[in-house]
Amino acid sequence: DRIIRSLILNLLEFQSNLFSVVSTGAYRVSVKTGGSITIPCRYDLKYKNNVKYLCKVGHLQICSPDVQTDHFKSIDKASISHDINKQTFTVTMTDLGTEDSGRYWCAVEINGGSDVMIERFQLSVTAGTPELYVDQQEVTGVEGGSVIVKCYYRNTGNRKWCKIRDSVQCVWENSGTTEGKSVTLQQTTDATRGNVLTVTISGLKMDSTGWYRCGVGDLMMPVHITVRQQTTTQSTSTMTTTQSPTTEQPSFSPAAEPVQTDNTVQGPEGGKEKDTMR
Known part of the structure; x- marks a missing residue:
């Protein structure tokens, strides 16, 4: 068991180092306990039909396989919405606790298993006023x-x-x-x-x-x-943006990305692509 655990930790460290080298746009975001945050993840147009990910670094189960559909993989407390025309998918994390602090990445799947990491960020969840x-x-x-x-x-x-x-x-x-x-x-x-x-x-x-x-x-x-x-x-x-003073970050519902009641997203060529989400 100790040998297997050591191999897993070494693999995770390798993945973390690779993640730091390959991905771009690393930054920190700060959120108050119980609040929410939305992160935009922009990708190259050639990946518009690929599976989209949100992953957390440093856990044995980096991307939860239980939350997988035809187009998305994610982790607990997170949902993904997708606008093909803008080459962007957004990740919204809600009801955050201090245990959710850590390093995350947005990625797309290629070749049936390998990933292209397109955005990475460090999430800090604090009981006090957020840093920004x-x-x-x-x-x-x-x-x-x-x-x-x-x-x-x-x-x-x-x-x-x-x-x-x-x-x-x-x-x-x-x-x-x-x-x-x-x-x-x-x-x-x-x-x-x-x-x-x-x-x-x-x-x-x-x-x-x-x-x-x-x-x-x-x-x-x-x-x-x-x-x-x-x-x-x-x-x-x-x-x-001024409103009643608060350090809480409210849930985010971008007006620019309306809910598709028929679960489809209009593609750039005028076709529709089904996005099934849990």
Whole structure:
């Protein structure tokens, strides 16, 4: 038994080292006990039909084989939704406890068994205030308008705002542009909530819809922005994530990814692909 256990531990250490070398985009996310977090995992278009994974590093059963369908594998407390047109699947973890802290990866299966790791992150679940958090992970704005995202944090480090697409584009410390949109970063201090990084994105376009990251040091918090067309009764306005002060991170239901009542996802060629999920 000791020999087998030693071999398993060596294999896990090898997998962990390989995971650190192969995958990209490693960062830390912080969540309060009982809260939730949604992580976007972007993949190459050639993997659109492959099985999608969420795995936890350091356990004998890295990916739970009990939770497997035609397109997804996952672990406890996690669900996966998939938007083929955006080349992204999102992992939502709910009702988190300190035992859920650890290293995770998003991956796709190739060749019937081997994996391509496309995203990795370190999850820290704490009973106190998270190290970096936002009021909500979903923000909505109108075309031509602006949105404001407030990121609350405790630690020091380089502050940045990044757009996640084929390549990650970031604005550091003060101001800049991402894909032609003006981005301003302002650091202030709130008497009750500590350090605040206020991110203002102006000149929204329809293609501004997507996933972003607010970052301080190696801490990141994904935020999804949805841009809607302006109606005749709307005026160009600024939307903000501000709501009743709380350090809880609420459950996330991205408006940009509506529930498919017929359990199908529209493919890029107009066909439908069945996504059976548990």
